[in-house]
Amino acid sequence: MNKYLIILIFITCSAFAETVTVTGTHTYSENVSTKDGCDWARKDAFIKAKEQALGGKKFRSEETEMCNEVDGKTSCVRNKLFLSESIGEITDYDEIKKETDEINLEGSNEEFYICKITIKANVEKLSETLDSSYDFNISFNRLNFREGENLKIDIKLSKPIYLNIFQWVPYENKKKSKIYKFFPNPFEKNNYIETKNLSLPLTDTHSKKAKYVIEFPKNIDKDRVDEWLIFIFSKENIDFFPDYPRREDLIKEYMREKSVKLMYKGYTIIKE
Numbered sequence: 113m114n115k116y117l118i119i120l121i122f123i124t125c126s127a128f129a130e131t132v133t134v135t136g137t138h139t140y141s142e143n144v145s146t147k148d149g150c151d152w153a154r155k156d157a158f159i160k161a162k163e164q165a166l167g168g169k170k171f172r173s174e175e176t177e178m179c180n181e182v183d184g185k186t187s188c189v190r191n192k193l194f195l196s197e198s199i200g201e202i203t204d205y206d207e208i209k210k211e212t213d214e215i216n217l218e219g220s221n222e223e224f225y226i227c228k229i230t231i232k233a234n235v236e237k238l239s240e241t242l243d244s245s246y247d248f249n250i251s252f253n254r255l256n257f258r259e260g261e262n263l264k265i266d267i268k269l270s271k272p273i274y275l276n277i278f279q280w281v282p283y284e285n286k287k288k289s290k291i292y293k294f295f296p297n298p299f300e301k302n303n304y305i306e307t308k309n310l311s312l313p314l315t316d317t318h319s320k321k322a323k324y325v326i327e328f329p330k331n332i333d334k335d336r337v338d339e340w341l342i343f344i345f346s347k348e349n350i351d352f353f354p355d356y357p358r359r360e361d362l363i364k365e366y367m368r369e370k371s372v373k374l375m376y377k378g379y380t381i382i383k384e
Contacts, residue, residue, distance in 0.1 A: 129203065129234050129235060129237065130234075130235050130237060131232065131233070132161050132232070132235060133232045133233075134157050134164055134230070134231060135160070135209075135228055135229065135230040136153045136154060136155065136156030136157025136160055136229050136230075137153055137229075138150070138152035138153040139217075139224055139226045140152070140224065140225055140226075141222050141225075142222055142225075143222075146212055146225070149225060149227045150210060150212070150227040150229060152227075153227040153228060154207075154229050156229075157229050157233075158205075158231075161205070161233040161235055162201075162202065162235055165233075165237065166235070166237065201235070201363060202233050202235055202236075203234050203236045203360065203363070204233070204234040205231045205234065206233075207229060207230070207231050208231060208232055209228075210227070210229045210230075211227070211228050212225055212228075213225065245270060245271065246269075246270060246373065247269075248268065248269055248343070248345060248373070249267070249268040250265065250266070250267050250343060250375060250377050251266045251267075252264065252265060252266075252377065252379060253265075253266075255378075255379050255380065256379070256380045256382055257326040257379060257380070257381050258326070258328075258381070258384060259326065259381075259384055260325065260326065260327075261325075261326045262323055262326070263379070264312070264313070264324070265311070265312040265324075265341075266309070266311050266312075267305075267309075267310040267311075267312070268308060268310075269305060269307070269309075269310065269345075270308070272304065272305060273305055273345045274304055274305070274345070274346045274349045274350070275295065275303050275304075275305050275310075275343065275344070276293070276295065276303060276343075276344045276346070276352055277293075277295035277342065278291050278293055278341070278342040278344070278352075278356075278362060279291070279292045279293075279339065279341060279342075280339065280340040280341070280376075281329070281337075282339075282340070283334075290356070290357065290358060290359065291342070291356035291359060291361070291362050292354070292355050293352065293353075293354045294341060295312065297322070299313070299314075299322035300312070300313065300322055303349070312324070327381075328381050328382075328383050329381075335382070335383045336381060336382045337380070338379070338380055339378065339380075339381060340376050340377065341377050341379075342359075342362070342374065343374065343375040343377070345372065345375075346371055346372045346373075347371035348371065350365075352365060353365070
């Protein structure tokens with residue numbers, strides 16, 4: 113069963129941290145693996161940790177549905193997409209407890225399960241320095257890709273801004289870098305965005321060779337993987353490294369900078 117998740121988070125300059133203990137839950141059908149169901153429960157715990165640490169600030173959410181057809185039978189998974197405008201980030205956490213149970217849903221013939229995960233999380237509270245007049249909206253040409261398809265990105269901006277984009281591949285092993293510089297790149301070198309509508313890859317004469325071609329990762333024993341693009345908007349250009357071993361290392365880099373906003377947007381790659 114394939115699914116995808118979008119997380120949208122605004123982050124700015126560091127202030128202080130708070131430790132909270134919360135429990136996240138997720139209900140899933142027999143068509144979804146226990147691992148995937150508990151991954152969603154863990155994400156729910158992250159959301160609740162931020163809400164509690166940030167004084168009960170609520171997260172907006174939307175839902176989407178993804179369907180597969182196997183042997184003439186169609187099955188669907190409804191996923192919640194978390195969208196937040198928090199001023200905080202989880203910098204560390206311990207998983208205290210995890211449990212799964214079978215549950216009965218009235219009116220359904222399917223088997224359903226619930227995963228509950230309790231975490232103790234350290235949430236870094238941040239003070240916003242990029243004012244609300246800076247507004248950004250990001251969309252992809254699709255959210256589910258197969259090998260060889262092209263990713264296209266549309267960004268709407270309210271004001272001129274510097275933009276850096278990183279690719280986050282959380283499924284890679286611990287010995288390899290998981291965060292890679294995506295934009296600017298050798299074909300698209302100018303990252304000061306003055307237009308209010310930006311389409312990537314750029315199509316001008318200097319960057320006409322740039323294409324964002326989707327590849328399914330090698331040596332991954334899964335039928336789908338989730339990847340993320342991390343968009344960092346800043347008033348001043350930031351001299352980032354080309355890659356980082358962990359997302360936390362990138363966070364430490366931009367948390368030293370003022371006038372920064374950060375957004376995550378995810379997509380799924382489906383194996384043929």
